[in-house]
Amino acid sequence: MSLLTTLGGLLLSIQLVVLLFKYIQRRRWDVNKLPSPSSKHASWIWGHELAIFKHEACEMYGSWAALLGSVYRVQAAMFQPDIVVVADNAAASHIFQNPYNYVKAPAFLPIVDKLLGRGIVWAEGDEHKHQRRLLAPAFTINAVKGMADDIFECADKLAGRLRARVSQGGNIQSVLNIVPYTSSCTLDMVGRIAFGHDFGAGESVEAKEIGASWHQDVMLGHSFGGFLAPIIINFLPWIPRLPVKALQTDGVAKQIAKRLAGRILDENRVGSHSQGRDILSLLMEDNRKKATGEAKLTDEQLLDNVSTFIMVGHETTAATVNFTLLQLSRNPEAQRKLRAELNSTKEALDYDSINKLTYLDAVAREGLRLHPAAPRTERVAVRDDVIPLSAPIKTPGGETLTSLPVKAGQVFHIPFTVLNTNYRVWGRDAHMFKPERWLEADGVPQQSELPRGPWVGVSTFCDGPRSCIGWRLGLIELKVLIATLVRNFEFQSTDADIKQFISPTLQPFVGDEGGVMPMRLSLVPEL
Numbered sequence: 421m422s423l424l425t426t427l428g429g430l431l432l433s434i435q436l437v438v439l440l441f442k443y444i445q446r447r448r449w450d451v452n453k454l455p456s457p458s459s460k461h462a463s464w465i466w467g468h469e470l471a472i473f474k475h476e477a478c479e480m481y482g483s484w485a486a487l488l489g490s491v492y493r494v495q496a497a498m499f500q501p502d503i504v505v506v507a508d509n510a511a512a513s514h515i516f517q518n519p520y521n522y523v524k525a526p527a528f529l530p531i532v533d534k535l536l537g538r539g540i541v542w543a544e545g546d547e548h549k550h551q552r553r554l555l556a557p558a559f560t561i562n563a564v565k566g567m568a569d570d571i572f573e574c575a576d577k578l579a580g581r582l583r584a585r586v587s588q589g590g591n592i593q594s595v596l597n598i599v600p601y602t603s604s605c606t607l608d609m610v611g612r613i614a615f616g617h618d619f620g621a622g623e624s625v626e627a628k629e630i631g632a633s634w635h636q637d638v639m640l641g642h643s644f645g646g647f648l649a650p651i652i653i654n655f656l657p658w659i660p661r662l663p664v665k666a667l668q669t670d671g672v673a674k675q676i677a678k679r680l681a682g683r684i685l686d687e688n689r690v691g692s693h694s695q696g697r698d699i700l701s702l703l704m705e706d707n708r709k710k711a712t713g714e715a716k717l718t719d720e721q722l723l724d725n726v727s728t729f730i731m732v733g734h735e736t737t738a739a740t741v742n743f744t745l746l747q748l749s750r751n752p753e754a755q756r757k758l759r760a761e762l763n764s765t766k767e768a769l770d771y772d773s774i775n776k777l778t779y780l781d782a783v784a785r786e787g788l789r790l791h792p793a794a795p796r797t798e799r800v801a802v803r804d805d806v807i808p809l810s811a812p813i814k815t816p817g818g819e820t821l822t823s824l825p826v827k828a829g830q831v832f833h834i835p836f837t838v839l840n841t842n843y844r845v846w847g848r849d850a851h852m853f854k855p856e857r858w859l860e861a862d863g864v865p866q867q868s869e870l871p872r873g874p875w876v877g878v879s880t881f882c883d884g885p886r887s888c889i890g891w892r893l894g895l896i897e898l899k900v901l902i903a904t905l906v907r908n909f910e911f912q913s914t915d916a917d918i919k920q921f922i923s924p925t926l927q928p929f930v931g932d933e934g935g936v937m938p939m940r941l942s943l944v945p946e947l
């Protein structure tokens with residue numbers, strides 16, 4: 421028997437004893453009083469998690485919230501303690517406002533390290549505070565305004581590529597999969613903005629590598645293996661540390677950031693790099709100005725954050741654009757109104773003028789509300805706490821809970837999609853795409869009743885000190901892309917049955933194929 425097998429067996433036995441001990445301890449926790457969905461949706465080994473995985477993004481969380489209320493518990497896979505699902509605004513906000521008491525699952529940190537590096541997404545506690553403080557100046561209103569020219573230019577290039585594709589052979593309309601187009605465009609945007617690199621509209625070697633590896637992730641994420649992997653890692657948290665090549669190889673984005681942005685850092689060190697307006701240049705310049713001994717990001721942290729921005733900054737925005745276009749294709753009246761607003765101004769749009777367009781703003785809000793690119797997140801309590809609630813919970817035992825006492829180690833699932841579509845907050849038409857709700861008096865509830873986050877009214881960018889640092893950038897990219905595309909094309913849905921799954925971010929699927937959203941595009945005559 422090899423040393424590795426013996427070691428594995430030993431670790432597994434210790435793990436089982438620890439789990440048994442924890443199971444006995446947890447039977448007395450208050451969260452056990454919470455309502456739980458019927459066991460007909462659960463299996464003895466996978467708990468409710470398989471049903472959640474098999475259905476569309478957050479579908480089961482939503483159905484159970486309608487039945488059981490905004491806070492309930494589900495059975496976890498592989499005999500782990502029950503998970504608390506939080507779709508209550510006050511409870512979610514409390515968790516997000518205390519990110520160092522409610523952390524991301526520690527078992528996944530080695531994987532984030534391998535895929536993206538030790539940047540802001542990986543960091544916890546003081547290390548996170550430090551990185552966030554140093555990175556924040558790159559995402560202020562003024563900084564994002566300075567990125568607008570690159571964003572408009574990339575969107576115009578995409579419109580040009582699509583025009584050429586649609587009008588091939590003298591046509592004026594064509595059915596195409598919109599996903600690779602939007603995805604390569606947001607990669608171009610983030611490449612320029614993060615480190616002044618042009619990914620060449622999906623044609624450069626690096627863009628192809630990122631695209632291929634992402635497609636693999638999308639297909640794996642929706643397979644049974646993709647369901648199993650995080651469960652096994654939760655159960656056996658030492659697995660990512662095993663000396664196995666596949667587990668220890670850097671992710672593609674990290675390799676590319678090291679290769680391309682690493683060159684820039686080298687040039688900067690010898691003084692031959694000309695400073696640009698991109699985030700890496702701004703941070704290098706900031707580092708240069710600082711006195712010796714003052715807090716700075718190391719070269720390693722700069723590179724790890726470039727790879728982080730590349731990965732978390734491009735597919736999220738592309739997914740939001742895709743699903744907002746899908747909604748517009750299914751709501752021709754909303755699309756017509758938006759085009760009329762866009763055409764009411766004859767001049768080319770810029771950062772200030774695009775932000776004055778009220779119908780576009782309402783369309784962006786509905787796209788973000790109904791289709792959060794990261795539909796849910798997960799947190800683990802590191803200490804005992806009492807969580808406040810927006811509304812009391814009636815337990816199946818007849819007790820009324822006005823707050824929820826939790827113990828260290830409790831796992832939470834927080835589905836942004838359900839926070840954004842809770843009919844108790846948004847009303848009976850909560851699931852409808854209705855931009856007008858943001859423009860009519862009393863169209864949406866008071867701000868105090870809405871989910872909290874950096875962009876008022878939607879939870880899509882999370883909340884608190886770990887909310888999306890790039891939300892202003894994501895939002896302006898979304899608005900510019902929707903405006904440019906709707907000015908140039910009419911979007912019509914096809915009869916393809918498009919489903920949305922979490923894989924690893926929100927992805928359109930047709931049958932078993934991920935990253936597919938067929939759409940009919942017709943040229944709008946140039947003004």
Ligand code: HEM
Pocket residue numbers: 540541552610728729730732733734736737740792793794796797798880881882885886887888889890891893894895898
């Ligand atoms: C519509 C587009 C976007 C959406 C919906 C979105 C959503 C989110 C969400 C939900 C989180 C919190 C995840 C969690 O803690 O579980 C997050 C974090 C983050 N986002 Fe975004 N994001 C978008 C665009 C961007 C862009 C364009 C960038 C930057 C280039 C970016 C950079 C980040 C970073 C660095 C974090 C981690 C922040 C921290 O831990 O302090 N995001 N985003």
